[in-house]
Amino acid sequence: MTEIFNPRTFLDNTGPEIEYSIIVYGSKPGDTLTDARYGMHQRRVEINVFPRLPRNNMSAAEMDRFCASFLACFWWDIKHNNFWHCEFCDKESRVSKTNFMSFVNLDPPKANSYVHLVCDNESGPCANFLRAAGMTLGVLTGARTSTPEQVSSGRTHPLASSCAKCRADTSALSELAHCSGCKLTRYCSEKCQKDDWKRHKPFCKTPKEVKWVWD
Numbered sequence: 181m182t183e184i185f186n187p188r189t190f191l192d193n194t195g196p197e198i199e200y201s202i203i204v205y206g207s208k209p210g211d212t213l214t215d216a217r218y219g220m221h222q223r224r225v226e227i228n229v230f231p232r233l234p235r236n237n238m239s240a241a242e243m244d245r246f247c248a249s250f251l252a253c254f255w256w257d258i259k260h261n262n263f264w265h266c267e268f269c270d271k272e273s274r275v276s277k278t279n280f281m282s283f284v285n286l287d288p289p290k291a292n293s294y295v296h297l298v299c300d301n302e303s304g305p306c307a308n309f310l311r312a313a314g315m316t317l318g319v320l321t322g323a324r325t326s327t328p329e330q331v332s333s334g335r336t337h338p339l340a341s342s343c344a345k346c347r348a349d350t351s352a353l354s355e356l357a358h359c360s361g362c363k364l365t366r367y368c369s370e371k372c373q374k375d376d377w378k379r380h381k382p383f384c385k386t387p388k389e390v391k392w393v394w395d
């Protein structure tokens with residue numbers, strides 16, 4: 181399979197832009213069980229990136245794959261939401277699940293990823309709720325949905341609010357500073373930010389809009 185996304189070189193891509201919206205949902209402890217917890221107005225961050233595709237005339241499947249690998253490569257850059265907890269309960273968020281919706285047949289091509297921060301995405305009431313919500317989304321919109329990023333069984337991720345570099349749970353104990361460039365990615369220290377710059381740079385330089393709906 182030819183590589184269609186290379187984070188080291190993708191700033192040099194010359195294909196058309198794709199409008200890619202990534203929306204990350206979470207909660208804070210004490211959020212009430214109303215819309216603030218789950219619904220139209222829930223806590224989230226909306227990130228609009230406009231990466232250039234590697235070339236013209238890519239197939240729909242290739243564009244889908246490009247978005248999926250973009251998200252996978254920059255997972256740690258977008259995951260950090262200070263003190264955000266599971267979307268559905270007061271437990272800390274350790275894993276996430278992504279619903280991907282493809283509109284790449286439009287001109288210009290578009291795609292959305294909905295990232296849900298949850299305590300457990302495999303079993304228990306929150307996992308069930310998430311599954312049900314994912315199915316409703318597919319039925320309502322009629323869009324093709326898939327899950328490009330899913331945590332494999334038995335893997336425990338650090339907290340959603342841990343540092344993008346050291347990823348230590350302990351880093352969530354203090355306020356994590358945003359990267360001043362993208363205003364999104366979080367670090368526990370200047371050293372971690374500096375050490376991570378080479379990896380983070382392509383994401384940081386992607387033209388984007390970051391809109392916090394509550395922080």
Ligand SMILES: [Zn+2]
Nearest residue numbers: 266269299306
């Ligand atoms: Zn939960």
Ligand SMILES: [Zn+2]
Nearest residue numbers: 343346368372
């Ligand atoms: Zn760190």
Ligand SMILES: [Zn+2]
Nearest residue numbers: 359361362384
């Ligand atoms: Zn940045």
